[in-house]
Every structure is written in C-alpha cells, then in structure tokens.
Amino acid sequence: MHELPVTESILEIALRHGAEAGAVRISAIHLVIGQLSSIIDDSVQFYWDMISEGTLAEGAELRFRRIPAVFLCSDCEKAYKPEGEDFSCPRCGGTRVKLTSGNEFQVEAIEVETDDAS
Amino acid sequence: MGREAVVTKRIPLKEKILSANDRLALENRKLFDEAGVLAMNLMASPGAGKTSLIEHTIRALSENNRLAVIDGDIATSIDADRAEAAGAVAVQINTGGDCHLDANMLRGALAELSLAEIDLLLVENVGNLICPASFQLGTHKTVLIASVPEGSDKPYKYPVMYRGVDALVVNKIDLLPYVDFDMPYFQRGVEILNPGLACFVLSCKTGEGLDAWLDWVRNEIEARRQGSR
Numbered sequence: 001m002h003e004l005p006v007t008e009s010i011l012e013i014a015l016r017h018g019a020e021a022g023a024v025r026i027s028a029i030h031l032v033i034g035q036l037s038s039i040i041d042d043s044v045q046f047y048w049d050m051i052s053e054g055t056l057a058e059g060a061e062l063r064f065r066r067i068p069a070v071f072l073c074s075d076c077e078k079a080y081k082p083e084g085e086d087f088s089c090p091r092c093g094g095t096r097v098k099l100t101s102g103n104e105f106q107v108e109a110i111e112v113e114t115d116d117a118s
Numbered sequence: 119m120g121r122e123a124v125v126t127k128r129i130p131l132k133e134k135i136l137s138a139n140d141r142l143a144l145e146n147r148k149l150f151d152e153a154g155v156l157a158m159n160l161m162a163s164p165g166a167g168k169t170s171l172i173e174h175t176i177r178a179l180s181e182n183n184r185l186a187v188i189d190g191d192i193a194t195s196i197d198a199d200r201a202e203a204a205g206a207v208a209v210q211i212n213t214g215g216d217c218h219l220d221a222n223m224l225r226g227a228l229a230e231l232s233l234a235e236i237d238l239l240l241v242e243n244v245g246n247l248i249c250p251a252s253f254q255l256g257t258h259k260t261v262l263i264a265s266v267p268e269g270s271d272k273p274y275k276y277p278v279m280y281r282g283v284d285a286l287v288v289n290k291i292d293l294l295p296y297v298d299f300d301m302p303y304f305q306r307g308v309e310i311l312n313p314g315l316a317c318f319v320l321s322c323k324t325g326e327g328l329d330a331w332l333d334w335v336r337n338e339i340e341a342r343r344q345g346s347r
Contacts, residue, residue, distance in 0.1 A: 002216070002217060002218060002249045002252065002253075005139075005216075005220065006135055006136070009135050009136055009137070009138055009139070010135055012138060013131065013133050013135070013137070017129055017131055017133075021127075021129055024124070027126065031135070036277060036278050036281075037252070037278070038248055038252075038278065085271070085274040085275070086274070086310075087274075087277070087307075087310045087311065088306075088310055095306060095309050095310045095313075096313060097310055099281070105134060105135050105136065105252075106131075106132055106133060106134055106135060107131050107132075107133050107135060108130070108131065108132060109128050109129060109130045109131055109132075110128070110129050110131060111126060111127070111128050111129075112126070112127060112129060113124045113125065113126050114124070114125050114127065115123075115124060115125075116123045116124070116125045
C-alpha cells in the first residue's frame, strides 16, 4: 500500500505544471494506470482530498484510465489479454511472451483554468 | 462585462507518476558509479531469508571485498545487527510504517557510509512483494528471494515483482520434502514473466546451492571493477 507517496507525486507534478501554465485553478488530472501497476483508485482519491486542500488543485477531479495487460506471443505472434493466472499464449500455449501494454503509470494531462488577460 | 474570462485548457504531460523518485534513483546510481560500488537491491516477502542470505554472502566474500549493508525495516535494528555481526558495515533505515524503501530514504542512508571504501553494497528492502517493485533505488541489480514454504504460485500472484528483477534466489530447498511446492509450475511462471532470468536454487540452512549464488555475486563485482577501470 503506497498510495500516499503516489498521491503526493501526482500532486507535485500537477502543481509544478499548473504553476508553469499560470493556472488559477487545476480542475482535472488525467491518470493512465496499467493493469499491472498495483494502485487502488479509491485510496488515491481519499488521500487526494486530504493533501490537495488549500492548493491550486483542491477539488480537482481525478480521472483514471485503466489499460489492460496485453501480451504478444513470440512464437505465433498472437496478441492477447491474459485470462486467469496463467499468462501463457492461449493459442499455441507458448511461454515466450512479451508485455506490450499494462505497465503504464503516468499523469497523462492536467486541465487548468487561467485568467484570460487578453 | 468588466470580468476576465476564465479559460480552461488541457496540458498534455505524459509524466511518469514516480518520476521524482526515478530522478533521485539516477543520482544514487551516479554516487555508486563514481565510488566504484556495486549495489544490489534485495527484495522478498517477510521471512524468505533475505538476512540469512546476506549473512552467508558477507562471510564468504569479506576476505577479498569490502561489504556494506543497508537494512530497511518498519522498526528495529535486528537485521542491521546481524549484518554487522557477520562482518559488514551496516546502516539501518526505519521506514516508520512505509512498506518499501524509496530512492530518497536510500540517499539518506548513503550519507552514513564512505562509499569509496566499499566494493559491494547490499540493500535489504522491506519484506513485501508488491510495493518495493515500484520504487527504483538506483542499484545496479535487483534480486528477488523466494522461498519454498511461500508456495509455487507466487510468480502468478506477484507478476510485477517477478518481471522486474535481474536474479532470483529460491531459498529453503531443504524443506522441499515437507511442503507442496511444484517446482516446474513455479519455473514456468517465472519463465513467462522473465525469460532467461538468472536463478539460484539453494538452502541457507544446509548451504546447498550457495556456491552458484556466491560465484554470480563475485562475477558481478569483478565486472564492475573491470568496467570502472
């Protein structure tokens, strides 16, 4: 359970880029989380509400985009989402497989409000 | 209307969530490289035998190498005391509840060591198969220590940990006759996640299989010496 340091990192990234953009408020944070990144959304949200208080990002909406794990079989070149505990290829039974997505752990974008001075 | 309009815009970032930790990990790596230290991050569940393996490694390698150990635990200095008794310089980090070491904690502990006087640094992470996998420390090698009583399904249950390591130790094989541990099933899981992974099947209790592990560590130290010359 390391949701607190993860949430602190998300806040740090959002505030740094928000300040650079001259934001008066950060309204949303878009997160991309692969299936193999063990993070609990509700827990991040819980910490977020606490630690974002009083910052530019207070009340910002956290949007989680989950990416399923996809493997590619090196033997028969089938791309598949593993089912159950066995990650081997469902077509040929091969075990020489590569993960092509599911490892993501990113702040994809933030939405900020700026005063339009022009 | 006399009121400034508020403009909403989307700023694309694509920044890794743990990028701050990753940056500090790179700085740690630089410290190791400048001092010519080989650093290893040892991870395992509680009770797999991290400290026992470290004790054996210290006793076997201390004659020709200068060893240091950094121990991460939620509380107590039991592990650092054991490493010191075995003959290494040891520093204890108490994480105070955190379930893993991160690059910043490690950096704090590095300040207590004279890196230029060390050949091999073993970092004993907090016993946990989930969180330590996400936090890079800047070490050159990551090693996972599994043990037979944990059961052979662990690669399937903790794929992220098994995917990310450079070497795997399977400890406590003296217990194989007494527990249901399906070695082919275990190895198949490992092979899918981490093909060609260096694997050392051993017992810290009887000493069986330890030589292959020690040779691997010796070779890694030697390779680092050659590389830094």
